[in-house]
Amino acid sequence: SAVISQKPSRDICQRGTSLTIQCQVDSQVTMMFWYRQQPGQSLTLIATANQGSEATYESGFVIDKFPISRPNLTFSTLTVSNMSPEDSSIYLCSVVRRTSGGADTQYFGPGTRLTVL
């Protein structure tokens, strides 16, 4: 499996402010993903972050609202900009790691629980 850490683990923010979430992986990975999980809901992909290129955003998510950085193969950040209460969610980063059996498997970080007042 992959060791993935996220900071902060949780935060309470005021509307109109921005929060940057960090994701660190224990070894180099090509693709990193950012997901949102709203309360009681499933996981929704926000964007795919590849090192050295612009992030690819899913329908309904835009770069101005969720800018992403991927400066190297072990680190990424997601910023939630100009927050509103509707942004209250858990944000999870995820990576694909090839197992010893040669299969690509996706693992998740512990998540960042964001509450916007």
Added chain:
Amino acid sequence: GENVEQHPSTLSVQEGDSAVIKCTYSDSASNYFPWYKQELGKRPQLIIDIRSNVGEKKDQRIAVTLNKTAKHFSLHITETQPEDSAVYFCAAHNAGNMLTFGGGTRLMVKP
């Protein structure tokens, strides 16, 4: 794009009984189907997966079956225990390395 439907949304079983969760997918190009277990306040954890060249896979009390023709796959948990209580998510993975998740099933195992 891919669409994954998961049923039921909630499932309550008595300890020791079996639990079955079913998912359907829409993209015939999807070739990898993982199942994740998410306990309250925790991250999703991979519990079992199956690839499109296999029809069934088993790991102790957990098994997954795949019917590519019908585009559906199922999770089977036998001899359920209270610690199996969690939310379970199925997912379908296509060649673009994208995972699409089902809506989740809240499993409650009553002692």
